[in-house]
Amino acid sequence: MSFHSDLAYGAEKEELVLKRVQRKYPEAYRVDGYFKEWDIYIPEKKIGIEVKSDRMSHKTGNVAIEYSYGGEPSGIQATKATWWVYVTNKRLYWITPKRIKECIKDNELNPQPFAPIGEDIKPKSLYLIREKIFRDYTSRSERLGWQRLM
Numbered sequence: 133m134s135f136h137s138d139l140a141y142g143a144e145k146e147e148l149v150l151k152r153v154q155r156k157y158p159e160a161y162r163v164d165g166y167f168k169e170w171d172i173y174i175p176e177k178k179i180g181i182e183v184k185s186d187r188m189s190h191k192t193g194n195v196a197i198e199y200s201y202g203g204e205p206s207g208i209q210a211t212k213a214t215w216w217v218y219v220t221n222k223r224l225y226w227i228t229p230k231r232i233k234e235c236i237k238d239n240e241l242n243p244q245p246f247a248p249i250g251e252d253i254k255p256k257s258l259y260l261i262r263e264k265i266f267r268d269y270t271s272r273s274e275r276l277g278w279q280r281l282m
Contacts, residue, residue: 145185145219146171152224153181169212179214190221194260197232199243202254208232219276220263226272235261235269 146162150172153160160174170180189195195218198207211229218225235241236259243257267273 141187142183142185146183148219149181149183149217149224168206168210171213177214180212181215181217182211182213183217183219185219187221189263192260193263195220195225195263195266197236197259197261199257199259201256206256208236208259218266218270222276223267224274224276225267225270227266227270231269231271235266239265 150160150162153172153174157174157176159176160172162172163170163180169182171183172181173179174181184197186196199209200206204210208229213229216227216229216232218227239261241259241261243259246256246258248255
């Protein structure tokens, strides 16, 4: 996996979420380019959605929530999105940042440091949350069919 393949994978998952959102909010759109606050904007509600995807969660059993990148606040610490949608290999979870923070606090989790890998040039810190625990904090969970992952 490389930065470019991860970027393409993330864009594919953003498109999957956007199509679901547009069923109810047809004016919703993906934000072009890098935008730290969110990935999808819903003009009808004036809210943003952050889409996170994790190819490894089915192997690790964890959901990874970024806390900092290069020593700067990022991820859950910097989000302005109203909703996060976390996409794993088999599920799509809808959760608010407030509920993510409650999960972290309730389970007394600490961010774990990760050294740069490959094209990722800065260290980052992530919360690793067991998917079974994370699921209990979500507002909605959808099972993804295998054909949607191809």
